[in-house]
Amino acid sequence: MPGFPGCSWYSETGAPPPRRVVTADDTLPADGAHRLAKAGTSILWTGSFPGARRLLTALDRRLPERSADPAQAFRRHREARARRARILGKLLVRLEPGARLTASRAPDVRVACAEAGWSAERAFLCSLRDLLGLIGAHEWRRRGVLVPALGARIHPHHGVFSPVRGEYVDLVARAPLPTGVRSASDVGTGTGVLAAVLARRGVPSVLASDSSARAVACAEDNLARLGLSGRVTVTEADVFPARARAPLVVCNPPWLPGRAVSALDAAVCDPGSRMLRAFLDRLPRHLEPDGEAWLIMSDFAELAGLRTREELLGRIDRAGLKVVERHDTTPRHRRALDPADPLHALRAAEVTSLWRLRTSTMAG
Known part of the structure; x- marks a missing residue:
């Protein structure tokens, strides 16, 4: 230097x-x-x-x-x-x-x-x-974060987004599982928290993937701590692992179509909505014919004027997908309740949704 x-x-x-x-x-x-x-x-x-x-x-x-x-x-x-x-x-x-x-x-x-x-x-x-x-x-990482839906702690590694916003985890814990589902994919697994929730709900086999080597190591560590390594496989992949197909695909992509300025930002910022677009466009090839996908998204980008609801619905439609149901929840984290926060008005109005998607031919 x-x-x-x-x-x-x-x-x-x-x-x-x-x-x-x-x-x-x-x-x-x-x-x-x-x-x-x-x-x-x-x-x-x-x-x-x-x-x-x-x-x-x-x-x-x-x-x-x-x-x-x-x-x-x-x-x-x-x-x-x-x-x-x-x-x-x-x-x-x-x-x-x-x-x-x-x-x-x-x-x-x-x-x-x-x-x-x-x-x-x-x-x-x-x-x-x-x-x-x-x-x-x-x-x-040492103390971990208590996840009520698991009744256990998740230990985030450096550069991997911590599941401190429990509302999106609760959505996955409560949404009705497809009848008889035997396997699932968790795309963009991060700490592995959603893969762990699916396994704890009784899904026999879960494939968790992430494009970050840090996230893969973090997810493997957490799943081992939870005793779920035998039911969840973690792999590094750009969105979907090659040739992977499942009757249930879950994805909680970055919510903001903007530039990340830190490693943690990459968990919430998705320049040009790259991951969201790639997930939706490739999903039909990785979803079993009678399967469904759970897309977990906040509407914060819409409230901030970064994306419209019409844009999101248009991308879903162009990918050959249909919305069959939506589950909503409101934020409970500290900043949403703090009037002194510079983004309080946006955070207080935010809604996080789990969109149940199927291919157009199965949506009826």
């Missing part, structure tokens, strides 16, 4: 290595750090680790969300998030070989870095924000 020979650069968001870097410690005031970051200068922290966290918090307070009417709220929110990420990403830390932080009162981050696949063979720089994300992901 230029200016730091023998040192690598890691960024979860794909940010390029910094061009201008100054060193600073606990004597740097937050206003000074803010001016440097806004000007594009990165700050390599040499002070205490608690001091670095305090500075990051102080910088964050200097980047308020802009208020907006609901019609413009989402676009402005994304712009504010990108601006925040750019500025907060300027505060850097250095880890020595072995992923050791030498700052005073620094935590041991070796396991968190290993879980994220960050090589520890040589020293590297990263943003403090990214590192704190790794630490948080490690804690999520």
Whole structure:
């Protein structure tokens, strides 16, 4: 890395290595750090680790969300998030070989870095924000997330979306299973939570797939913890595994047709609705003739003006599919109930649906 020979650069968001870097410690005031970051200068922290966290918090307070009417709220929110990420990403830390932080009162981050696949063979720089994300992901993975529909915990890995929004899981847990269903496919399995729900509901064989190697490893780990490895097979695939067919196909694709700015964003952002389109277009080839598919979608994109209901229904129709039933639920997560959230009006109005689809010839 230029200016730091023998040192690598890691960024979860794909940010390029910094061009201008100054060193600073606990004597740097937050206003000074803010001016440097806004000007594009990165700050390599040499002070205490608690001091670095305090500075990051102080910088964050200097980047308020802009208020907006609901019609413009989402676009402005994304712009504010990108601006925040750019500025907060300027505060850097250095880890020595072995992923050791030498700052005073620094935590041991070796396991968190290993879980994220960050090589520890040589020293590297990263943003403090990214590192704190790794630490948080490690804690999520260690503690797990209670999923009432399973009566057990799911342990999300770094970069795999956590099933903290339980309403979509509950939809899959309650929807009527097709009579006598012997197998199912879970497309875009993520943590494996929906595959686990299907197996716990009595589906004898479930094929779970995901295009992310991180997600595949995460799903395998969770299914092993739940004792379901013998009933659920996990494979890496771009949407559908080749030649796979099932009488029940379940998919909870990313809900927002926008650009992802982080690994976690990829679970909710689908540029150009690529995965949604691919799922619908290919579904008839992977669905048994008398089978059905469950498409789980939020209408948040419609509320935010990113997609219309007519567009969704048109894609379903063009794929040779028909809607035979729809089950709806409303959000229960904390941000939907928080009036201070910049997207509160959209979140409070959001509806998540399970669309039961069949091929047009079977829809009657």
